[in-house]
Amino acid sequence: xxxxxxxxxxxxxxxxxxxxxxxxxxxxxxxxxxxxxxxxxxxxxxxxxxxxxxxxxxxxxxxxxxxxxxxxxxxxxxxxxxxxxxxxxxxxxxxxxxxxxxxxxxxxxxxxxxxxxxxxxxxxxxxxxxxxxxxxxxxxxxxxxxxxxxxxxxxxxxxxxxxxxxxxxxxxxxxxxxxxxxxxxxxxxxxxxxxxxxxxxxxxxxxxxxxxxxxxxxxxxxxxxxxxxxxxxxxxxxxxxxxxxxxxxxxxxxxxxxxxxxxxxxxxxxxxxxxxxxxxxxxxxxxxxxxxxxxxxxxxxxxxxxxxxxxxxxx
Amino acid sequence: xxxxxxxxxxxxxxxxxxxxxxxxxxxxxxxxxxxxxxxxxxxxxxxxxxxxxxxxxxxxxxxxxxxxxxxxxxxxxxxxxxxxxxxxxxxxxxxxxxxxxxxxxxxxxxxxxxxxxxxxxxxxxxxxxxxxxxxxxxxxxxxxxxxxxxxxxxxxxxxxxxxxxxxxxxxxxxxxxxxxxxxxxxx
Numbered sequence: 338x339x340x341x342x343x344x345x346x347x348x349x350x351x352x353x354x355x356x357x358x359x360x361x362x363x364x365x366x367x368x369x370x371x372x373x374x375x376x377x378x379x380x381x382x383x384x385x386x387x388x389x390x391x392x393x394x395x396x397x398x399x400x401x402x403x404x405x406x407x408x409x410x411x412x413x414x415x416x417x418x419x420x421x422x423x424x425x426x427x428x429x430x431x432x433x434x435x436x437x438x439x440x441x442x443x444x445x446x447x448x449x450x451x452x453x454x455x456x457x458x459x460x461x462x463x464x465x466x467x468x469x470x471x472x473x474x475x476x477x478x479x480x481x482x483x484x485x486x487x488x489x490x491x492x493x494x495x496x497x498x499x500x501x502x503x504x505x506x507x508x509x510x511x512x513x514x515x516x517x518x519x520x521x522x523x524x525x526x527x528x529x530x531x532x533x534x535x536x537x538x539x540x541x542x543x544x545x546x547x548x549x550x551x552x553x554x555x556x557x558x559x560x561x562x563x564x565x566x567x568x569x570x571x572x573x574x575x576x577x578x579x580x581x582x583x584x585x586x587x588x589x590x591x592x593x594x595x596x597x598x599x600x601x602x603x604x605x606x607x608x609x610x611x612x613x614x615x616x617x618x619x620x621x622x623x624x625x626x627x628x629x630x631x632x633x634x635x636x637x638x639x640x641x642x643x644x645x646x647x648x649x650x651x652x
Numbered sequence: 653x654x655x656x657x658x659x660x661x662x663x664x665x666x667x668x669x670x671x672x673x674x675x676x677x678x679x680x681x682x683x684x685x686x687x688x689x690x691x692x693x694x695x696x697x698x699x700x701x702x703x704x705x706x707x708x709x710x711x712x713x714x715x716x717x718x719x720x721x722x723x724x725x726x727x728x729x730x731x732x733x734x735x736x737x738x739x740x741x742x743x744x745x746x747x748x749x750x751x752x753x754x755x756x757x758x759x760x761x762x763x764x765x766x767x768x769x770x771x772x773x774x775x776x777x778x779x780x781x782x783x784x785x786x787x788x789x790x791x792x793x794x795x796x797x798x799x800x801x802x803x804x805x806x807x808x809x810x811x812x813x814x815x816x817x818x819x820x821x822x823x824x825x826x827x828x829x830x831x832x833x834x835x836x837x838x839x
Contacts, residue, residue, distance in 0.1 A: 367726070367745045376779045379729040409729075642729075642743065 345464040345644055348454050349474035350515040358516060362484055365632070365639035371408055372634055382411035385442040385645050389415045390432075391468070392448040397606055397630065398468050398477070402445050405637035411442070411645070429453065430460060437461045442645045446470075464644035472506050477640055478605055479512035481633040483520070485625050486560055488632070489601050494521035499554040499596070501586060502564030502613055503532045503575075509605045510564060518544040527554035528564075528586060531575040551586050558596045563588050563604045563614045579612050589615045593623070601625050659819060659836040665812055668831035671791070674809035675704070678789050679711035681807050686756055689713070691784065692720035693755040697727060697773050698744055703826045704791060705760035721755065723748040730772035746776065753781040758807075762822035764790040767803035792820055792833060 350358070371379055387406040391399050399415060406413035416436075427435075429448075436444060437460065445466045446454050451473035458465040469475040486493055498517050504510045504526050517524050526533060527548040537547055548554035555561055566582060576582050593600065602614075602624045610616045618624060666674065683689055689712050696705030702724055713719040726744040759773055770788060777786065789807035794814045796804070812835070814820060819836045823829070 364743050367743045370745055370747070371729075374780065378779070380775070381729040639743075 346454075346458045347464075347466045347476055347640055347644060348458060349467060350476045350479050350512045350519070351474065353476075353519070355519045355521075358480070358483070358519060361480055361636070361639055361643065362487065364643060365480070365484055365635045368635040368638040368642070369632070371638070372631075377408050378410060379408065380410045381642060382406070382409040382442075382645055385411045386440070387411045387413045387443045387445060387641060387645075388436055388441045388463075389413060389468075390436065390444055390446045391416065392418045392446075392453070393469070395447055395469070397633075398447065401630070401633045402466075402468060402477075402637050402641075405634050405641055408634070409638055409641060411641065414441075429456065433457050433460050437463060443641060466640055466644055469508055471508065472511070473508055474512045474515075475508040475605075476512050477633070477636055478509050479516040480640070481629055481636040482509075482513055482562065482603055482605075483516055484632040484636055485603060485629050486601070488628070489625065490559060493517060496522040496559040497557055497597075498522050498524050498560040498562065499548075499558040500524060500526045500562045500564065501551055501554060501588065502528050503567055504528050504537070504564070505532050505534055506567055507564050510562075513562060514545055525554040525558070527551050529576045529582065551588075551592065552595055555588075555592060555595045558600055561588065561593065561596055561600055561602050563602065565605060565607065566609055566613050568609070579609075583612045587611070587613055587615060588618050590617050590621070593618055603629060606630070658838060659821075660839045661834045661836050662818070664832055664834045665792075665810065666833035671809075671831055671833065674791060675707050676711055678791075678807050678809055679708050679715060682708065682758055682787075682789065683712055683716055685787075685806070689716040689718040689720050691754070691756050692758060693723065693750065693752060693783070694720050694758050694760055695723045695725055695748070695773075695777070697725050697759060697761040697769060699827065700762035700822050700824055701725075701760045703824050704762060704822075705758075708758075708760060708789065720758075721750045723750065723752075725759075725773050725776055727769060727772040727776060730776045732768060732772065748780055751781060752777065752783045755783050757783045757786040759786060759788045761788075761790050762824075763792045763794060763820050764788070764803075764805050764808075765794045765798050765820075767799045767801040770803045771801050791822055794820060 389399055389402050403413045441463045443464045445468050446457055447468040448470050451471035453470050454465050454467040467474055467476055500510050514524050523544050525546045525548050527550060533547060602618060604614055604626050608614055608619055686692055694705040694709050696702035709720050709722050724747040726746045728743045787806040790805045791809040793805055793808045793811045821834050821836055823832050825831050
C-alpha cells in the first residue's frame with residue numbers, strides 16, 4: 338500500500354481499482370490544509386506546465402483546476418474553444434500534437450465527445466486528465482463527491498446513494514456510479530424514463546439499481562445526489578416541460594424526508610433552483626454544495642501531483 | 653520499505669535507556685540556550701522527528717513547568733528530488749496550529765545526513781511566517797562530511813561518523829518493535 342496510485346493519466350474512474358481511488362482520496366485529504374494557509378502555495382510542481390484545454394464551457398471546473406495547479410506552483414495555461422484553432426478548422430489530433438510540441442507536463446481536457454481524453458493520451462507525452470468527456474466520465478467530480486461524503490459519513494462502504502435526474506446524459510452520474518460501487522456503496526438511480534436507461538444496471542454493477550420513481554430511490558438513502566438538468570441538451574423532447582420535471586423530480590424538503598434523518602445532499606452545479614432542487618433544500622445545512630467546490634481544489638491538486646509528480650529519491 | 657528485510661545490523665549505538673538520556677540532555681540544552689520555555693515551538697519533521705519532538709516537549713514541560721508549542725511538518729511537497737520517473741512519495745499533512753510568527757522554532761528530526769530535508773523544512777517553515785529564530789535538534793548527526801548544504805545542528809544527541817553505504821535507523825516504539833538506534837548495511 339506504499340504506492341497506491343501508479344497511473345499518470347486519469348481518464349476515468351472505470352479504469353481505477355478501489356485501492357487507487359482511496360490512494361487519491363487520502364492524498365487529497367493531505368492537500369486540504371494548504372488552502373487554509375496564509376500563503377496558499379507549495380513549490381512542488383515548480384517548472385511544470387499544466388494546460389487546461391476546454392472545448393466546452395466551464396467556469397467551476399476550469400477555475401478549480403487552475404487554482405489547484407497554481408497552488409502547486411505549476412504554470413497553468415488556459416485554452417478555451419472560442420480562442421483556439423479548432424474554430425479555424427484544425428483537427429483534434431493536430432491540436433494535440435501542437436500542444437505536445439510545447440512540452441506540457443499535463444493536459445487537462447474537457448470535450449463534448451466521449452473518448453477525447455483517451456485519444457489525446459495515445460498521442461501526447463503529457464499526462465492527460467479528463468475534466469469531462471461527453472456523457473462518458475468526469476472523474477474529478479466523482480472524487481470530490483467521494484471526499485465530501487467521506488468527510489461527513491466517515492466511509493463510503495455500505496452507504497445507500499441515490500442519484501436523481503438526467504442519468505443518460507450525465508458523466509457525473511457515470512463516474513459516481515463506478516466510484517461508489519467500487520468502494521462498496523449501493524447506488525440507486527431515478528429520473529424520467531426517457532433519461533434513465535432501463536438496462537443500465539446490467540451494464541455496470543449488481544450494486545446499481547434503477548428505480549421507477551424518485552421516492553423509491555430516495556427512501557432510506559444516506560446521500561442524495563441531484564444532477565443538473567442540462568437545459569442546453571434539452572432540444573429534443575425528453576420530458577414535456579421544466580415545470581413538469583420539477584413537479585415529479587425536483588428535490589423538495591418534503592421529499593427529502595423520505596431519506597435517512599442525517600442524509601446529505603450533493604449537486605455538481607451549476608444549480609437550476611426551483612427545477613431539480615428547491616431553494617430551501619439547496620440552502621439548508623444538509624446541502625454540501627459549497628463543500629464539494631472546496632474539496633474540488635484539494636482533489637485536483639492531488640490528481641495533478643500524482644499525474645506529474647516524481648519518485649521518492651534515495652535518502 | 654520491502655528492502656529493509658535485506659539490511660543487516662552492524663552495530664547498535666543506542667538502546668532505550670541511552671536514547672532517553674540523550675533526549676533529556678537535548679531538552680536541558682534547548683531550555684538553557686533559550687532561557688526557558690517561553691515562545692519555544694517544537695516542530696517535528698515527519699516521520700520520526702514527530703515522536704521525538706513530542707518527547708522533548710514532555711521533558712521541557714517537566715523541567716520548566718510550561719509546555720512549549722508543538723507542530724508537525726511534512727516536507728514531501730518541498731523536496732528537491734521529485735523527478736519524473738517512478739512512484740510518488742506519499743503526501744502527509746503539515747500541522748502548525750499555532751502561529752509561528754515571532755516564535756523560537758526548534759526543528760526536530762531523527763538523523764541529520766545530507767541536510768536536504770532540513771532545507772525543505774526551512775523553506776516550508778518560512779511559508780508559514782517569520783519566526784524569531786530557528787534551531788535544529790537531531791538525535792543522530794552522521795557527520796559534517798556527508799553534508800551537501802551548509803546546514804548544521806544546534807543540539808545533537810550523538811555524532812556517529814558513518815560511511816555512505818551505511819544506513820542509520822532510529823527505531824521508536826511508535827513505529828517499530830524496539831527503541832534503539834542501529835547502523836545497518838546491505839549485505
